[in-house]
Amino acid sequence: xxxxxxxxxxxSGFISFFRNGFVSLAAILVMSITLFAxxxxxxxxxxxxxxxxxxxxxxDINVYFVTTAEESDVLAMKATLxxxxxxxxVEYTSKDEALARFQEKHKDDQLTLQALEELDENxxxxxxxxxxxxxxxxxxxxxxxxxxSALSVDNEPIIDNVNYFQNKEAIDNLxxxxxxxxxxxxxxxxxxxxxxxxxxxxxITLAIYNSREEIRVMKLVGAGNWYVxxxxxxxxxxxxxxxxTAALLLFYPVTQWFGPMFYPFSFLSxxxxxxxxxxxxxxxxxxxxxxxxxxxxxGIISSYxxxxxxxxx
Amino acid sequence: xxxxxxxxxxxxxxxxxxxxxxxxxxxxxxxxxxxxSGAGKTTLLKMLLAEDKPTQGSVFFESxxxxxxxxxKLARFRKRVGTIFQDFKLLPQKTAYENVAFAMEVAGRxxxxxxxxxxxxxxxxDLEDKMWHFPHELSGGEKQRVAIxxxxxxxxxxxxxxxxxxxxxxINTYDVVQILKKINDLGTTVLLTTHNKGVIDSLGRRVITIxxxxxxxxxxxxxxxx
Numbered sequence: 001x002x003x004x005x006x007x008x009x010x011x012s013g014f015i016s017f018f019r020n021g022f023v024s025l026a027a028i029l030v031m032s033i034t035l036f037a038x039x040x041x042x043x044x045x046x047x048x049x050x051x052x053x054x055x056x057x058x059x060d061i062n063v064y065f066v067t068t069a070e071e072s073d074v075l076a077m078k079a080t081l082x083x084x085x086x087x088x089x090v091e092y093t094s095k096d097e098a099l100a101r102f103q104e105k106h107k108d109d110q111l112t113l114q115a116l117e118e119l120d121e122n123x124x125x126x127x128x129x130x131x132x133x134x135x136x137x138x139x140x141x142x143x144x145x146x147x148x149s150a151l152s153v154d155n156e157p158i159i160d161n162v163n164y165f166q167n168k169e170a171i172d173n174l175x176x177x178x179x180x181x182x183x184x185x186x187x188x189x190x191x192x193x194x195x196x197x198x199x200x201x202x203x204i205t206l207a208i209y210n211s212r213e214e215i216r217v218m219k220l221v222g223a224g225n226w227y228v229x230x231x232x233x234x235x236x237x238x239x240x241x242x243x244x245t246a247a248l249l250l251f252y253p254v255t256q257w258f259g260p261m262f263y264p265f266s267f268l269s270x271x272x273x274x275x276x277x278x279x280x281x282x283x284x285x286x287x288x289x290x291x292x293x294x295x296x297x298x299g300i301i302s303s304y305x306x307x308x309x310x311x312x313x
Numbered sequence: 314x315x316x317x318x319x320x321x322x323x324x325x326x327x328x329x330x331x332x333x334x335x336x337x338x339x340x341x342x343x344x345x346x347x348x349x350s351g352a353g354k355t356t357l358l359k360m361l362l363a364e365d366k367p368t369q370g371s372v373f374f375e376s377x378x379x380x381x382x383x384x385x386k387l388a389r390f391r392k393r394v395g396t397i398f399q400d401f402k403l404l405p406q407k408t409a410y411e412n413v414a415f416a417m418e419v420a421g422r423x424x425x426x427x428x429x430x431x432x433x434x435x436x437x438x439d440l441e442d443k444m445w446h447f448p449h450e451l452s453g454g455e456k457q458r459v460a461i462x463x464x465x466x467x468x469x470x471x472x473x474x475x476x477x478x479x480x481x482x483x484i485n486t487y488d489v490v491q492i493l494k495k496i497n498d499l500g501t502t503v504l505l506t507t508h509n510k511g512v513i514d515s516l517g518r519r520v521i522t523i524x525x526x527x528x529x530x531x532x533x534x535x536x537x538x539x
C-alpha cells in the first residue's frame with residue numbers, strides 16, 4: 001500500500017501543478033527571481049573573493065640584504081621564513097639576478113648602464129620577497145625580521161632594510177578594505193537569503209491558502225495528514241525544479257551580457273579575462289546543484305509548513 | 314450506534330450552540346434533524362464528525378468516544394462515514410470521477426477496485442456520462458449527486474447529510490431525497506439535517522427537532538413542526 005499511496009501522491013501533485021496553472025506560474029515567477037538572486041550571490045561572492053585574492057597577491061614585503069651578506073646566510077633566512085606558519089611563499093633574488101633585472105629594465109638608458117659599468121663590483125643587493133597568507137600578518141613577519149637583524153657578518157647586521165615600514169600605511173589600508181569587503185558581502189548575503197526565503201514562503205502560503213477548503217474536505221473524507229500534505233509537497237518541489245531551471249537559463253544571457261563589466265578591481269588585475277560567464281561555465285555543476293537544492297528545498301518546506309496550518313481538522 | 318451523552322457547546326461569548334443534548338441512533342435508522350437556521354443542527358454534525366469539540370459531554374460511535382480518538386483512528390472512523398454538505402465541498406481541481414476515487418484512495422482501496430466501483434457509484438446517481446467533468450462544469454444538482462456518489466462509494470456505516478437540498482431546486486431535491494432513501498433501504502444509517510418541510514413530511518421517518526441548541530421534540534414518525 002505504501003508504494004500505491006506514494007504513486008498516487010506523486011501523480012496527484014503532478015496533475016495539480018498543471019491544473020492550477022495560473023497559481024503555479026505565479027509561484028514559479030517569484031521563486032525564479034528568488035533563485036536568481038541567490039545565484040547572483042554565488043557569483044558576486046566568488047568574484048569578490050577572486051578579486052580580493054588578486055589584491056592580496058599584489059601585496060608583499062621585500063627584505064634587502066647588505067651587499068656583503070653571504071648567500072648561504074640569505075638562503076638560511078629564506079628557509080627560516082618558509083618555516084613560519086604565516087608565510088605563503090618566499091622568493092629569493094640573488095645579487096646577480098638583481099643586476100640582470102636592472103640591466104634589462106634600463107637597457108635603453110645607456111647613461112645608467114655606463115655608470116654601472118664604472119663600478120668595480122655589483123652594487124645591487126640580494127633580496128627576499130615574502131608573501132603572507134593574510135595581509136594582516138605582514139606586521140608580525142616584519143617584527144620577526146627586525147629580531148633577525150641581529151644576524152651579522154663581522155658585527156654588521158646582514159639585513160639592510162625591510163620595505164614593510166615604508167609601505168605599512170598602504171598595506172594596513174588594503175587589509176581594511178579586504179576585511180570590510182568580506183564582512184559587508186557576508187551581511188548582504190545573509191540579508192538577501194532571509195528576504196528570499198520569506199518571499200518564497202509567503203508566495204507558496206498564499207497559493208495554498210486558496211486550497212484551505214480543499215484540505216479541510218480531504219480530511220473530512222478521511223485522508224491522513226500525509227495523504228493531504230503529500231501532493232502539495234510534490235507540487236512545491238516541482239515549483240523548485242522549474243524555477244531552478246528558469247534561473248539557470250536566465251543566468252546564461254545575463255552573465256554573457258554583463259560578464260566583463262562586473263569584474264571588480266579589473267584595473268589591478270592581470271586576469272581580466274575572468275568574467276561572470278567564464279565563472280558560470282567553469283562552476284556550472286556547483287551552481288546547478290546549489291540552485292536546484294535551494295529551489296526544491298524551499299518549495300518542499302514552504303508547502304509542508306503552509307499545509308500544516310490548515311490540516312488540523 | 315451513535316450516542317450523544319449530555320453534549321453542550323458554548324462559544325466564546327457564552328452563547329450555547331448546543332445545550333445538554335442527549336439522543337441515540339440505532340443502526341439502519343433514517344433520522345432527520347430539523348430546526349431554524351442557527352438552531353444548532355450544523356454544530357451537532359460537527360461534533361459527530363469531530364470537526365469541533367464539545368465544551369461538555371461526549372459523543373460515542375459504537376463504544377468509542379470520538380473526541381478521544383488518536384489522529385490515526387479518527388481518520389479510520391471518518392472512512393466509515395460518508396458526508397454530504399449543502400455546498401457540496403467537491404475538490405475543484407478533480408473531475409467527478411477523481412472526486413469519488415479520492416474517497417476510495419484514502420480508504421486504502423486498490424486501483425482495480427477504484428476502476429470498477431467509481432463508475433458504478435456514478436451510475437447509481439445517474440452521472441455516468443459526466444464522470445470526466447470538473448465541478449465547475451456541473452449544475453448544483455449534479456454536484457450534489459457527485460457528493461452523494463463520493464459518500465456512498467466506500468459503503469459506509471453512516472451517511473451524514475448536512476442540508477443536502479439547501480441549494481437545490483425542487484426536482485433535484487426530490488432526486489437527492491430518493492437516493493438517500495434508497496441508500497437507507499440498502500442498510501446504511503442516514504442522519505439528515507434540513508429545514509425543508511416538504512422533505513421531512515415526505516419521508517415519514519424519525520424527526521428530532523432542535524431549537525436554540527436544545528432538543529425539543531423526538532418523534533419516531535415525525536412531521537416538520539416548529
